[in-house]
Amino acid sequence: MSTEMRRFRRDPLTAIEHLRHRARGDVFRLPWGDWCVGDADLARAVLRDPVVNDGMSAFFGALLPSRPAQVAVGRAVRDLVRARVPDFRHGLAAAVAGLPADSAWPEAGIDLVHRAMADLLLHPGTPDATRWSLARAARGGVLIRPPRVWQRARAEVLRGRLLAGVAEQVAERRARAASEPRDVLDAVLGACPDGMADRTVAELFALLFRAIVAPVGCTVAWSVLLACLHTSASPWPWPVDWVVREALRHRPMAWMVVRPAPAGFGDVPVRSGEVLSVSPYLAHHDERLWADPDAFRPDRWAEPSGHGPYLPFGAGRFTCAGASPAQVLITGTVAALADDARLTVTGGDTRPVMADGLVPRPFTLHRRAKEVNDHDRCVAPHLHEPDRP
Numbered sequence: 001m002s003t004e005m006r007r008f009r010r011d012p013l014t015a016i017e018h019l020r021h022r023a024r025g026d027v028f029r030l031p032w033g034d035w036c037v038g039d040a041d042l043a044r045a046v047l048r049d050p051v052v053n054d055g056m057s058a059f060f061g062a063l064l065p066s067r068p069a070q071v072a073v074g075r076a077v078r079d080l081v082r083a084r085v086p087d088f089r090h091g092l093a094a095a096v097a098g099l100p101a102d103s104a105w106p107e108a109g110i111d112l113v114h115r116a117m118a119d120l121l122l123h124p125g126t127p128d129a130t131r132w133s134l135a136r137a138a139r140g141g142v143l144i145r146p147p148r149v150w151q152r153a154r155a156e157v158l159r160g161r162l163l164a165g166v167a168e169q170v171a172e173r174r175a176r177a178a179s180e181p182r183d184v185l186d187a188v189l190g191a192c193p194d195g196m197a198d199r200t201v202a203e204l205f206a207l208l209f210r211a212i213v214a215p216v217g218c219t220v221a222w223s224v225l226l227a228c229l230h231t232s233a234s235p236w237p238w239p240v241d242w243v244v245r246e247a248l249r250h251r252p253m254a255w256m257v258v259r260p261a262p263a264g265f266g267d268v269p270v271r272s273g274e275v276l277s278v279s280p281y282l283a284h285h286d287e288r289l290w291a292d293p294d295a296f297r298p299d300r301w302a303e304p305s306g307h308g309p310y311l312p313f314g315a316g317r318f319t320c321a322g323a324s325p326a327q328v329l330i331t332g333t334v335a336a337l338a339d340d341a342r343l344t345v346t347g348g349d350t351r352p353v354m355a356d357g358l359v360p361r362p363f364t365l366h367r368r369a370k371e372v373n374d375h376d377r378c379v380a381p382h383l384h385e386p387d388r389p
Ligand code: HEM
Pocket: 057, 058, 059, 060, 070, 071, 073, 074, 075, 077, 078, 081, 211, 212, 215, 216, 219, 253, 254, 257, 258, 312, 313, 314, 315, 317, 318, 319, 320, 321, 322, 323, 325, 326, 330
């Protein structure tokens, strides 16, 4: 393994910053051979370039036959999730109430989001065995690539069971179609082209399950970790919305998106067919475009301007279909955790683990119910009084 590769494994963010600073042009080679765009303005331009972003989105792999089919599935799932935010909030209240006082993260964050979304992913009328295999998959390494070989092997088995159960459901639901989508599986089934194999529909469902729960859960984890490491005040001195926006800037789960490189790109000898990576992380840490980019400072979002390129959900033609509901789900979850509770962390580290994105290293979240002191008792009734004319 090369020195660069070892450095990447140890601390990917310092390693990529190092490569960018050492590069002579706007584009440089990553240790595994792909090209990476180092300049933030160029990164944004690449994501918006009609030639680079021609054809189909790599997000769906080979599961769908055309770009219109990709767009239809993305929108159907986005609309379903958006319409069911009130149900998510309801599920969240129960999931947060069941969280132990000391919980192991980031797994607890993924589990919390999965519990709150369980009925939205597969509605309660779905056979228990299939809903159970979804829960097992969420906890067993299917959402975030685990570090050890045996864990990855176990995750493959769980994924296989999930796909088999969901494919059976697809066959049943096709025989008795619902008039309105009841869950993400109905939304996928209703939007994908006729004649698609049951197993392919199940794979699409599994792809979206992962694309929703993993980044939402990890961003919740980054938000509580970074906020707790930067203040001991309770409540936090910033609105939750700023904390989440800043966490998505400082530690974007999707830290690298890839595109097929056009030949002769930039000032380097890029060959057609090579891979061009665009890093939202680098764009968010460009000192020419962001003030104090390496600091976690939620209060920067108090200012309406002065922000550099902000790409946690990508940009351009293939931008995240679920960006706006994602923001609502993350903010709602962090708010539910912080509400009426004092949050502290131990074992926290701001360096990520590389596992299909920037994943926080293990930490413990301590959540204690806030004591109502005499002052609170005295002012609380007035706080809830409606405004008088
Ligand atoms: C923190 C949460 C999330 C993050 C950080 C995130 C990030 C991203 C990014 C960066 C892309 C673009 C990849 C590229 O340019 O190649 C993407 C695509 C996509 N995301 Fe998300 N996502 C999140 C949540 C969600 C949610 C909640 C949904 C569904 C409701 C969703 C559905 C999609 C879909 C369908 C695409 C493919 C869009 C297309 O190619 O047409 N994502 N996501």
